[in-house]
Amino acid sequence: MNISEVAKKTGLSSKAIRFYEEKGLVTPPLRGENGYRHYAATQLEELTLLRQARQVGFTLEECRELVVLFHDEHRHSAEVKQRTLQKVAEIEVHIRDLQAMRDRLAALAQACPGDDSADCPIINDLAGCCRGAGHRG
Known part of the structure; x- marks a missing residue:
């Protein structure tokens, strides 16, 4: 071929x-x-x-x-099975991490008024402790 x-x-x-x-x-x-x-x-x-x-x-x-x-x-199929179960465990951790990210983003979106104001809880949260209230830049 x-x-x-x-x-x-x-x-x-x-x-x-x-x-x-x-x-x-x-x-x-x-x-x-x-x-x-x-x-x-x-x-x-x-x-x-x-x-x-x-x-x-x-x-x-x-x-x-x-x-x-x-x-x-x-x-030995046991070795292949062990590697597969290890991959399943890694994927489960990744799924939990993704779910936590989704939950955080959903909460941020819920907190944001989504209007014409400059105040954005999403930006404020993602900027963390390094931004003062009302700081834009």
Whole structure:
């Protein structure tokens, strides 16, 4: 398969495929006499794994580790599960942080009159202790 075919099958752009190759996340494809890459099923599986792992939040380094595990015939599913549960825990922390940000912004928006006055509780709050009352500049 050429890079265009692989891009269609994996849902990745040609640029992303080349990026993953440059980072060493994909087994280097064979090259024809014309210099074009020729991809096999192995690269297709690696690239699909990378795309899907990135979609659920794994970092590039974590993806590298998953590709290594993908090729390890002696891997233990317990290790993959542990990495996945760790990612779930990280995502849960991120969700809590985002919810706190949302709640703060909603409270600020609620406190703001949203009229023609210069007084803005949102700006005052975000500026914190460093701005005096009525200071504009």
